Amino acid sequence: MARVNLKNITKVYxxxxxxxxxxxxxxxGSLVSILGPSGCGKTTTLRMIAGFEIPDDGEVLFxxxxxxxxxxxxxxxxxxxxxxxLFPHMTVAQNVAYGLEQHGVPKSEIPGRxxxxxxxxxxxxYAQRKPKQLSGGQQQRVxxxxxxxxxxxxxxxxxxxxxxxxxxxxxxxxxxxxxxxESKVTTFFVTHDQEExxxxxxxxxxxxxxxxxxxxxxxxxxxxxxNRFVADFLGKADFFEGKLxxxxxxxxxxxxxxxxxxxxxxxxxxxxxxxxxxxxxxxxIMNPAVxxxxxxxxxxxxxxxxxxxxxxISSIVDCGGMMVRTEATGGSLSRxxxxxxxxxxxxxxxxxxxxxx
Amino acid sequence: MIKDRRTIMTWPAMLTLLLFALFPLVIxxxxxxxxxxxGEFSMANYAKFFSNLTYIKVTGTSILISLCVTLVSxxxxxxxxxxxxxxxxxxxxIILVLVIIPFFTNQLVRVYSxxxxxxxxxxxxxxxxTFGLAENGLGILYTKAAVIIGxxxxxxxxxxxxxxxxxERLDDAMLEASRSLGASKTTTFMKVIFPLSxxxxxxxxxxxxxxxxxxxxEPRILGGTGGLTIGNIIEDQFFExxxxxxxAAIAFLLxxxxxxxxxxxxxxxxxxxx
Ligand SMILES: Nc1ncnc2c1ncn2[C@@H]1O[C@H](COP(=O)(O)OP(=O)(O)OP(=O)(O)O)[C@@H](O)[C@H]1O
Ligand SMILES: [Mg+2]
Numbered sequence: 001m002a003r004v005n006l007k008n009i010t011k012v013y014x015x016x017x018x019x020x021x022x023x024x025x026x027x028x029g030s031l032v033s034i035l036g037p038s039g040c041g042k043t044t045t046l047r048m049i050a051g052f053e054i055p056d057d058g059e060v061l062f063x064x065x066x067x068x069x070x071x072x073x074x075x076x077x078x079x080x081x082x083x084x085x086l087f088p089h090m091t092v093a094q095n096v097a098y099g100l101e102q103h104g105v106p107k108s109e110i111p112g113r114x115x116x117x118x119x120x121x122x123x124x125x126y127a128q129r130k131p132k133q134l135s136g137g138q139q140q141r142v143x144x145x146x147x148x149x150x151x152x153x154x155x156x157x158x159x160x161x162x163x164x165x166x167x168x169x170x171x172x173x174x175x176x177x178x179x180x181x182e183s184k185v186t187t188f189f190v191t192h193d194q195e196e197x198x199x200x201x202x203x204x205x206x207x208x209x210x211x212x213x214x215x216x217x218x219x220x221x222x223x224x225x226x227n228r229f230v231a232d233f234l235g236k237a238d239f240f241e242g243k244l245x246x247x248x249x250x251x252x253x254x255x256x257x258x259x260x261x262x263x264x265x266x267x268x269x270x271x272x273x274x275x276x277x278x279x280x281x282x283x284x285i286m287n288p289a290v291x292x293x294x295x296x297x298x299x300x301x302x303x304x305x306x307x308x309x310x311x312x313i314s315s316i317v318d319c320g321g322m323m324v325r326t327e328a329t330g331g332s333l334s335r336x337x338x339x340x341x342x343x344x345x346x347x348x349x350x351x352x353x354x355x356x357x
Numbered sequence: 358m359i360k361d362r363r364t365i366m367t368w369p370a371m372l373t374l375l376l377f378a379l380f381p382l383v384i385x386x387x388x389x390x391x392x393x394x395x396g397e398f399s400m401a402n403y404a405k406f407f408s409n410l411t412y413i414k415v416t417g418t419s420i421l422i423s424l425c426v427t428l429v430s431x432x433x434x435x436x437x438x439x440x441x442x443x444x445x446x447x448x449x450x451i452i453l454v455l456v457i458i459p460f461f462t463n464q465l466v467r468v469y470s471x472x473x474x475x476x477x478x479x480x481x482x483x484x485x486x487t488f489g490l491a492e493n494g495l496g497i498l499y500t501k502a503a504v505i506i507g508x509x510x511x512x513x514x515x516x517x518x519x520x521x522x523x524x525e526r527l528d529d530a531m532l533e534a535s536r537s538l539g540a541s542k543t544t545t546f547m548k549v550i551f552p553l554s555x556x557x558x559x560x561x562x563x564x565x566x567x568x569x570x571x572x573x574x575e576p577r578i579l580g581g582t583g584g585l586t587i588g589n590i591i592e593d594q595f596f597e598x599x600x601x602x603x604x605a606a607i608a609f610l611l612x613x614x615x616x617x618x619x620x621x622x623x624x625x626x627x628x629x630x631x
Contacts, residue, residue, distance in 0.1 A: 050537060071541075072536040073536050073537070073538075076539075077537050079534060079537040081533070081534060083528055083530050085530035085533070086531075086534075087531060088553070088631040098535070098540075099538035102539030102540045132631065146534075147537075150539065156537075
C-alpha cells in the first residue's frame with residue numbers, strides 16, 4: 001500500500017561498506033525478494049527500510065516521501081523475523097492485539113480484528129494459548145497475523161521461513177503468497193533460498209557484496225542472467241569463456257586457452273572480444289556418440305561421473321578437460337547414462353546465454 | 358532396582374545434610390522452648406520477645422533497612438543490568454567484573470573501608486566540608502543510612518547479575534517487533550522489557566532482601582545504636598548475654614519471617630514466569 005524507492009542507500013560499518021549505493025524502485029503492492037549469499041547486506045537493507053538502521057548515504061522513500069526522519073514506530077511497517085519474536089508473556093490474541101493498541105484502534109474494534117486476522121492464518125482456535133505452547137509453524141502464522149493486522153504499508157520479512165522444515169516451508173510459502181496478495185501490501189522478502197524467491201515473488205533482486213547484481217521477474221533473472229554471479233547463484237550453469245573468433249549461422253566460435261570451441265547460439269559481440277557464455281544444465285541434450293563425427297556446434301565428451309538425486313540425474317561430462325554438467329529429469333531418459341560413455345552434447349540456439357564480462 | 362541403586366548414591370549427601378543442617382536446627386528449635394531463667398519447657402522465650410517493645414522495634418528497623426537496601430539496589434542494578442545487556446554489549450564483561458569485585462572483598466575489609474570513608478574526619482566528610490556543603494560533617498556514620506550503604510554495597514551485585522541474566526535472554530528481535538508494531542521506546546520498555554525481566558527482578562529482590570534481614574556485621578560496625586538489627590540481638594544473646602535459648606527463639610522467629618517472605622516472593626515470581 002505504498003510505493004517504495006531506495007535511492008543510493010549506503011551503509012558503512014567501520015571500513016566495511018556493507019550496502020553500497022543501492023537503487024531500487026518497488027511498485028505499490030508488489031512482492032520483491034531480496035536474494036543473495038550470506039553477508040551480502042540483505043538484512044542491513046531491510047533494516048534501513050524499516051528504520052532500525054539509518055543509511056549513511058542516500059534515502060528511503062515511501063510514496064515519494066523521504067522517511068529518513070520517521071522513527072520505526074511511525075513508519076507503519078509489518079515485520080516478521082526468523083525467530084518469530086512473539087511476546088512470550090502474552091497470549092496469541094494479546095500478541096495480535098498489541099499493534100492495534102499501539103495504533104490507537106478503538107478498544108471495541110480490537111477483538112473483532114484480532115479474531116479476523118487469526119482466522120485468516122487458521123489460528124483462531126489457539127487465541128488463548130501462549131506462544132510457547134505452539135509449534136514453529138504455528139508461531140510463524142501468529143507472527144504473520146500480528147504484522148498484517150495493523151494493515152502495514154510495507155511488509156518486511158527476513159528469512160522468516162528458514163527455521164521451518166522443508167515440507168512446512170513449502171506449505172507456508174503458498175499460504176504466505178495468498179495472504180500477501182489478499183492484503184495487497186508492498187512486501188520485501190529476504191531469503192537466501194533461490195527456490196523460495198522464485199515461487200514467492202513478482203520480482204527478484206539479486207544482491208552480492210552490497211550491490212544489486214540484477215533485478216527482474218523470476219523468469220527474467222533465471223533465463224537471462226546478466227553475469228556469471230547471477231547465473232551461478234540462481235540455478236546451475238555451464239560456462240564457456242574465451243575470445244570470440246567468429247559468429248553467424250547459429251554458431252559461435254570461441255578460442256579458449258587451449259582449444260577452439262563451436263557453440264550453438266548467437267552473440268552481439270564482435271570478433272576479438274572477450275566473451276562469456278552460459279548454458280543451463282537442463283537445456284543440454286545428451287546423446288550417445290555414434291561414429292567419429294561431432295556435429296558443428298555440439299560438444300563431444302566422456303561421462304566423468306553421474307549424480308543421482310531422485311527426480312534429477314546429472315551427468316558431468318569431460319569435454320577435453322572442460323567439465324560440462326547436464327541434467328535430465330529421471331523419467332525423460334530413455335536409458336541410464338553410463339560412466340565413461342562417449343556422448344555428444346547439444347542445445348537449442350536460444351539457450352546459449354551471453355553474459356557480461 | 359535401578360531406581361533404588363540411584364537413591365543409595367544420594368544417601369551420603371542426605372546424611373551430611375541431616376547431621377549438619379537439620380539436626381542442629383531441631384535441637385535449636387527444642388531449646389527455644391526452654392526458659393533461660395527456670396529451665397522449664399514453655400513458650401516463655403517467645404512471650405518475652407513479643408512483650409518487649411524494644412525487640413519489636415528492632416525487628417521493624419531490620420525490615421526497614423532491608424527494604425531500603427533492596428530498593429536502592431534495584432534502582433542501581435536495573436539500569437546497570439540494562440546497559441550491560443542491551444546498550445553496551447561490548448563492555449558487559451568489564452562492567453560485570455567491576456560489579457562483582459565486592460563479592461571477592463573480605464567482608465570486614467569492605468565494612469571497615471566504609472567506616473573510614475564515612476567517619477567524621479573521613480574522606481566524604483572532609484569533601485563535603487571543604488565545599489561548604491555540610492558544616493559539622495554529615496554525621497552519616499552510626500545511623501541506619503550507613504548500614505544501608507554498607508549492605509547495598511555488599512548485596513547489589515547479586516541483583517545486577519539476576520536482572521542481567523533475565524534481560525540478556527530477551528531476544529532483540531522481540532523489541533524490534535514491538536517498535537515495528539507502533540510502540541515507542543518507552544512503551545516497549547513498559548510492556549515488553551520490564552514484564553519479561555520481572556523474574557530476574559524478583560530473584561534479585563529475594564537474594565538481597567533475605568540475607569539483609571539476618572545481617573549483623575554491617576549494622577554492628579556502621580549502625581551505632583539506631584542501626585541495630587534483629588541479627589545483632591541474636592548475636593548478643595549468644596555471645597554477650599549467654600541467653601542461648603532466648604537467642605534460639607528469636608532466630609526461629611527470624612527464620613519464620615524469612616520463610617514467609619520467600620513464599621510470597623516465590624509465588625510472585627511464578628506469576629511472571631513465562
Ligand atoms: N551492526 C553491525 N556492525 C558491524 N558489521 C555488521 C553489522 N551488521 C551487519 N554487519 C556486517 O554487514 C554485512 C552484511 O550483513 P547482513 O546481516 O546485512 O547480511 P545478510 O545478507 O543478511 O546475511 P545472512 O544471509 O547471513 O543473514 C556482514 O558482513 C556483517 O558482518
Ligand atoms: Mg540476514
